[in-house]
Amino acid sequence: MRAPRRTAALAGAFVLLLLAGLVGLLVGGVHLSLPDLVAGGGPASESARLVVSLRAPRVGLAALVGACLALAGAALQALLKNPLADPFLLGTSGGAAVGAALAAVAGFSPFVSPAAAFAGAVASSLTVAALARRGGRLDLQRLLLAGLIANAFFSAVLLGVFSVASGQTARTMLFWMMGSLADATPARVLALAPYAAAGFGVLAAFAARLNLFAVGEENAAALGVDVETSKRVVFVAASLLTGAAVAFAGIIGFVGLLVPHAARAVVGNDQRTLLPVSAIAGAALLAAADAASRSVFAPAELPVGAVTAAIGAPVFAWLLLRSS
Amino acid sequence: MHAPRNSERSRRGRVPGLSGRAAEPLPPPAGKSPPAAPYALTFLLGALAAALACRAEQEPRFEPSVEPRRVVSLAPNLTEIVFALGAGRSLVGVSEYSDYPPEARAIPRVGGLEVSAEKVASLRPDLVLATREGNAPGPVSALSSAGFSVLVLPTGSLDAVLDSVRRTGDALGRREQAERLAESLSARRAAVRALVGKGPRPKAILLVWPDPPQAAGGGTFLDDVLTEAGAENLVRNRPGWPVVSGEYLTAAPVEVLVLPASAANRPAFERALTSGGLSRGAARRARVVWVDESAITRPGPRVFDALEKLARELHPETEHGTGNTEHAR
Amino acid sequence: MSAVLEARGLCASYGATRALDGLDAEIRRGELAALLGENGSGKSTFLKVLARIVAPKAGEVLLDGRPLAAVGRRESARRIAYLPQSLDLVFPIRCLDLVLQGRAPHARGFSADSAEDLERAFAAMRACDVEELADRDAAALSGGERRRVFLARALAQDAEIWLLDEPASGLDLRHRLEFLGLLDRTHAERGTTVLLVTHEIDLAAELADRVILLRRGRVLASGRPDETLTPDRLRATFGVESRIEVDAQGRRRVVPYAPAG
Numbered sequence: 001m002r003a004p005r006r007t008a009a010l011a012g013a014f015v016l017l018l019l020a021g022l023v024g025l026l027v028g029g030v031h032l033s034l035p036d037l038v039a040g041g042g043p044a045s046e047s048a049r050l051v052v053s054l055r056a057p058r059v060g061l062a063a064l065v066g067a068c069l070a071l072a073g074a075a076l077q078a079l080l081k082n083p084l085a086d087p088f089l090l091g092t093s094g095g096a097a098v099g100a101a102l103a104a105v106a107g108f109s110p111f112v113s114p115a116a117a118f119a120g121a122v123a124s125s126l127t128v129a130a131l132a133r134r135g136g137r138l139d140l141q142r143l144l145l146a147g148l149i150a151n152a153f154f155s156a157v158l159l160g161v162f163s164v165a166s167g168q169t170a171r172t173m174l175f176w177m178m179g180s181l182a183d184a185t186p187a188r189v190l191a192l193a194p195y196a197a198a199g200f201g202v203l204a205a206f207a208a209r210l211n212l213f214a215v216g217e218e219n220a221a222a223l224g225v226d227v228e229t230s231k232r233v234v235f236v237a238a239s240l241l242t243g244a245a246v247a248f249a250g251i252i253g254f255v256g257l258l259v260p261h262a263a264r265a266v267v268g269n270d271q272r273t274l275l276p277v278s279a280i281a282g283a284a285l286l287a288a289a290d291a292a293s294r295s296v297f298a299p300a301e302l303p304v305g306a307v308t309a310a311i312g313a314p315v316f317a318w319l320l321l322r323s324s
Numbered sequence: 325m326h327a328p329r330n331s332e333r334s335r336r337g338r339v340p341g342l343s344g345r346a347a348e349p350l351p352p353p354a355g356k357s358p359p360a361a362p363y364a365l366t367f368l369l370g371a372l373a374a375a376l377a378c379r380a381e382q383e384p385r386f387e388p389s390v391e392p393r394r395v396v397s398l399a400p401n402l403t404e405i406v407f408a409l410g411a412g413r414s415l416v417g418v419s420e421y422s423d424y425p426p427e428a429r430a431i432p433r434v435g436g437l438e439v440s441a442e443k444v445a446s447l448r449p450d451l452v453l454a455t456r457e458g459n460a461p462g463p464v465s466a467l468s469s470a471g472f473s474v475l476v477l478p479t480g481s482l483d484a485v486l487d488s489v490r491r492t493g494d495a496l497g498r499r500e501q502a503e504r505l506a507e508s509l510s511a512r513r514a515a516v517r518a519l520v521g522k523g524p525r526p527k528a529i530l531l532v533w534p535d536p537p538q539a540a541g542g543g544t545f546l547d548d549v550l551t552e553a554g555a556e557n558l559v560r561n562r563p564g565w566p567v568v569s570g571e572y573l574t575a576a577p578v579e580v581l582v583l584p585a586s587a588a589n590r591p592a593f594e595r596a597l598t599s600g601g602l603s604r605g606a607a608r609r610a611r612v613v614w615v616d617e618s619a620i621t622r623p624g625p626r627v628f629d630a631l632e633k634l635a636r637e638l639h640p641e642t643e644h645g646t647g648n649t650e651h652a653r
Numbered sequence: 654m655s656a657v658l659e660a661r662g663l664c665a666s667y668g669a670t671r672a673l674d675g676l677d678a679e680i681r682r683g684e685l686a687a688l689l690g691e692n693g694s695g696k697s698t699f700l701k702v703l704a705r706i707v708a709p710k711a712g713e714v715l716l717d718g719r720p721l722a723a724v725g726r727r728e729s730a731r732r733i734a735y736l737p738q739s740l741d742l743v744f745p746i747r748c749l750d751l752v753l754q755g756r757a758p759h760a761r762g763f764s765a766d767s768a769e770d771l772e773r774a775f776a777a778m779r780a781c782d783v784e785e786l787a788d789r790d791a792a793a794l795s796g797g798e799r800r801r802v803f804l805a806r807a808l809a810q811d812a813e814i815w816l817l818d819e820p821a822s823g824l825d826l827r828h829r830l831e832f833l834g835l836l837d838r839t840h841a842e843r844g845t846t847v848l849l850v851t852h853e854i855d856l857a858a859e860l861a862d863r864v865i866l867l868r869r870g871r872v873l874a875s876g877r878p879d880e881t882l883t884p885d886r887l888r889a890t891f892g893v894e895s896r897i898e899v900d901a902q903g904r905r906r907v908v909p910y911a912p913a914g
Contacts, residue, residue, distance in 0.1 A: 028442050029440045029442055029443050030442055030443060030446040043448065046448060047445070047446045047447070047448050048446075050445040050446065050448060050470075051442045051445045051446045053445070053470050053471070054441055054442050054445045054466060054467070054470045055442060057466075057469070057470075058466075078744075081743050081744075083743065083744065163567065164566070165564070171437055171438075171460070172461070172462075175460065175462075180462060182438065182460070182463050182466065183461065183462030183463070183465050183466050184466060185465060185466055185469035185470075186469060187469065208757065208760065211750075211754065212754060212757060214743075214744050214746070215742065215744075215746065215751070215754065216737070216741075218704075218735075218737060219737070221704070221706040222704045222705070222706055222730065222733075222734075222735035222737075223730050223754060223755070223757045223758055223810075224726045224727035224728075224729070224730025224731070224757065224758040225726070225757075226726055264744070264745075268745065268746075268747070269744040269745055269746055270750060294440070294442065298440070298443075300435055300438070300440065301435075301438060301440055
């Protein structure tokens with residue numbers, strides 16, 4: 001097997017991202033064309049510019065969220081030595097959903113949602129980490145189980161919250177639980193950016209160590225890695241990325257699972273290449289999915305999580321069939 | 325038992341995997357527990373970032389400027405208010421369910437419960453009207469952040485409707501019409517209050533959906549209407565839109581069932597009344613009052629019509645009823 | 654020969670089970686020692702403690718007289734290489750990259766693989782006769798080939814101490830002979846200290862300068878194979894009756910023939 005050069009892989013991914021971004025700006029409930037945008041005055045052009053000013057933060061948010069989720073997924077797959085690891089396995093999605101739901105039902109302004117969701121995500125990550133601790137170590141097998149349990153528990157709580165919520169609250173919650181980029185504003189993009197940057201930085205520093213984990217935890221220990229510290233750092237970074245993404249965009253599935261998978265098939269499993277490529281590809285995928293969510297049933301908008309699930313589930317099934 | 329000869333044994337080779345399972349990694353001795361500081365720090369940073377993001381988006385503040393010529397209404401009741409103020413022609417986009425007055429049906433749609441912000445943007449509005457309770461906050465804040473003039477109006481009570489009328493009038497530069505309309509609506513409410521007076525208040529439940537039975541609880545707009553019409557809302561102590569159990573409906577001392585019906589939901593109500601959750605016990609004995617759903621559930625001018633009708637139905641002793649009630653089934 | 658690794662009173666547990674129960678042993682520089690014992694006698698655990706995969710509950714390990722716990726992880730990884738028993742790979746990985754992982758303890762910061770690392774990796778692969786597998790996916794190799802790649806990795810690691818857990822397990826006959834031959838040769842050429850764990854008496858007798866018998870987490874006996882592998886000792890270690898045979902080449906073989914007792 002030949003591993004393509006890192007720069008070529010990154011360049012290719014970037015091109016994909018640019019294309020997806022362009023699609024995101026031009027495509028949607030209202031179709032625009034480049035001439036409309038660049039032409040001078042006239043109502044059509046002005047209307048095009050207004051639409052773009054609304055779409056730009058949305059494409060930006062989609063790209064950042066997609067990057068965070070894909071990166072978290074790639075890092076966790078290496079850490080847990082499990083190609084089916086997904087950022088939501090850590091229980092972050094359930095916790096975030098419950099946080100946002102409780103805030104909504106308690107009557108807080110909907111603008112409080114991101115903080116509440118993030119708090120919920122962090123709380124559930126910490127709980128899951130505590131459950132997985134065994135004699136001072138973070139037991140990676142128990143981590144998966146604990147995450148499953150946490151998600152199941154939070155689903156139950158969420159259903160309970162739904163049953164007492166009013167119509168509008170319940171509907172907003174539902175949209176959020178399927179991923180919604182409808183409230184993308186420049187402020188939100190800026191709030192998410194530091195998280196994405198911190199996550200990327202930390203994981204880039206641990207990329208070589210993750211390569212060792214991908215062969216095995218013992219393997220990493222025998223080659224001089226401080227495994228407990230590494231596990232914790234990667235876990236925290238992945239939880240941060242996931243929690244922040246969910247806080248601002250709701251629960252969007254399949255991106256964290258499938259983007260690293262697809263990227264691995266193309267560029268191999270060297271984390272030093274796979275992590276950045278996954279991030280960029282995730283950004284491209286979600287920007288494109290968002291464009292699709294805005295155009296399929298225009299002017300109504302699908303929740304973007306529904307689009308990723310609609311694409312992701314069959315792809316996942318195909319992968320499973322192929323590997324058996 | 326004879327052991328096999330040495331040479332044969334080495335030729336047989338080993339059975340793979342018999343050398344033992346891969347041993348599980350052992351836990352090291354209980355050492356110091358992992359430091360909590362990184363977690364606490366990240367949590368604080370996260371809360372800070374999220375709070376900053378929220379700060380940056382307060383509820384949209386509206387500064388009225390010139391008389392707007394391109395108005396988009398994101399809720400059907402707001403559409404009705406705009407028309408009632410005589411500004412119907414300035415509407416360039418309305419929400420999906422805007423069907424009253426009939427002229428509204430011709431105006432381009434911008435989405436239903438979740439509006440499409442970009443559709444709104446493409447219409448180049450200089451004023452966007454939204455409701456606080458009825459519209460999803462996401463698209464509204466996106467539009468506001470993108471620089472559009474967004475006015476968010478309260479709709480939680482009859483007072484809120486009057487307030488909305490006045491504020492919309494201000495925004496549209498039709499202050500006088502708004503004041504007149506608000507005055508007349510207020511006067512009609514006062515008349516209803518006088519009519520109902522100190523008379524008996526029948527115990528009532530207003531169901532917005534029959535199956536599962538969902539009622540208008542305390543603090544909702546419909547609770548306000550029901551109370552003003554001279555009834556006692558039995559589920560007032562439950563806020564929001566509680567789902568009431570079948571047992572409750574059979575046992576509670578409900579005297580009147582107020583059912584807002586439309587062509588779409590009337591069959592479901594009928595079914596519940598004949599054979600479903602409303603066909604037993606107290607619910608069966610209760611009087612059913614049908615009301616026009618689109619009038620009573622929209623916090624706009626028509627709700628005052630509905631209010632008057634409902635008050636008369638609930639208090640037939642003050643006036644002749646219009647035959648819109650049913651006693652026995 | 655001086656002791657390069659010394660274990661004193663090592664205790665380690667797996668849940669309630671004690672795997673190492675006060676183990677004292679020493680490994681001398683340059684020797685090839687074999688750790689013999691039944692399943693569950695603690696031999697794999699001992700190796701993992703030496704490789705710093707597992708921390709002991711009590712006791713200590715000395716590396717050249719220094720407590721291992723006080724030595725930096727990367728430093729000890731530069732000196733000690735570990736070949737696990739099971740080499741299951743979940744993800745695809747190029748053989749060259751796998752061998753380059755052996756250079757990790759020597760790496761500085763984020764560096765991409767340096768020219769020196771690449772050189773050493775290729776040299777190691779040549780020595781283990783896996784150079785032509787460099788671009789292939791290690792996960793797709795046969796057991797024997799993969800083991801040789803891991804050996805190349807240990808070579809690239811430039812470690813002076815090798816710890817091997819059941820080095821011949823799962824190999825068919827030809828590959829087993831090849832691999833053990835390669836191991837023996839490399840040990841002789843480079844003077845590496847080798848500690849291998851096995852439950853195969855023949856293997857230990859053939860390769861080792863010294864055998865260490867382990868039972869229930871403690872050392873039962875240690876010494877030269879012909880002196881230590883006696884029927885009495887084997888009965889105590891493995892619970893089997895055995896007799897001594899001399900084969901056509903005049904080599905002494907210990908042959909178990911029945912369970913004891």
